[in-house]
Amino acid sequence: MIIKRLAVFVAALFLFACSDEPSITADSQEAASDAKAVLAQASASDGKALYIACQACHGPKGQGNRALNAPSLVNQSPWYLKRQMLAFMEGRRGAHPEDTFGQQMAAIAKTLPDQAAVDALVAYIDSLSGHTPERTVKGDTKKGEDYYTMVCGSCHGPKAEGNELLDSPALAGVDDWYLVRQFELFRKGIRGADDKYGRQMVMMAPALPTDEDVTNVVSYIQSLAEK
Template sequence: MNFIRQPLALLILGLGGAVSHAADPVPPAHAVDPVHPAIAATKAMDGKAIFQAVCAHCHGANGEGKIELKTPSIAGMPSWYVTTQFANFREGRRGQNAADPQPFMMAGIAKALQPEQVKAVITHVEKMPVVVPTGKDREMAGTDPKEGMQLFQERCMECHRYNASGEMAFGSPPLTGRQAWYLEEQLKRFKSGKRGAIKNDVNGAKMVQMTSLFIEDEQMLRNVVAYIMTLNPEPANEPSKQAVEGSPFKDDVRTVER
């Protein structure tokens, strides 16, 4: 693969994000109406209480996300990134298309919460233990992680760091801890302009440019996601796997701490 060297942020991911399927999952009733009682009745300023009353329905009690609703894992996301995504939803840079259900619902919820409640729930999310992807959240059949490593090192590493841990200076979130299917779908959305094309979404615009210029096809896209999956710790009770040849983690045995 030949790439023009240029530091561009890769995979500006986080809260919300719909998956376009022939049959989208039916959204839970509480999220359709931004003034649903679950939100209106949440007067508490405790982040954990707000999360369980409002966020857990879609993102899971532990912030692990739900494949059936196509909602991402958000546990452990840094506060600076979640703050930016809440602002994007509240200010119209994400979630404006009613035909795109998950971001649209997230925008309604973000606008319904009081600013103090948003701050409290963001603090709680950051403190939640990261959930390591397993099973269907991690599997990437028919991919070549080694090929994906080349693209990652050429295009993603400068902003997201060699271990995909993210970098606040670039507004680049951690990619580990996110589900493979979610990362794949967000790259597709950036490439198609369904995400990141709204005015004033600076980081989103970088992603639209990067995916348009440097991701040639779906196989390349899936390969890079497959490589990112290798940067996660191995799930508990599963044998450690040798990292991709040439990876910074080649000789590193990673396990999940419980």
């Protein structure tokens, strides 16, 4: 019975992500509760089993799905994925009323029982093969390179590979449309207000003052992933 309800929960997540104005119903809350029970019964070392709550949106191979507003999970550093999952679970991300998609992830992340489950889930995602994301943002890569070198490279690395010592995640290989969205959230203060790491990006956001600047930089980052 619980497994059937988990299937209903995964289907609900699919519909929830498709909606521009998602809502939490009594049925979805009950399904989420049952999903949490199933996840709690799963072995903390079984990341593949835990991933069932993720694949409806992020895909069976972590490849993401833009139509569902779900970014790729591969090509990202495990330490950063863990930090973001914990931020969603603990209410440090996805709490802002204007962060619709962040609220979705927060609700899903809270179905995981504990940090051991997060570790197992991240380890499983890290085992999935990476891929070069499709280019959806087109800008001036030369201007983007200049801006990236001046503004971003010192933290995120010359090849946008990230730097854990500076708390800076990889950017190359992350969906370009997702990077644009997240930068906009930082610029508006919707993301980062309750997260000491996110606040760093909030402070840096004015360094790219226009949408064109952001497009150019993201276009350049995408070119690094394609090399």
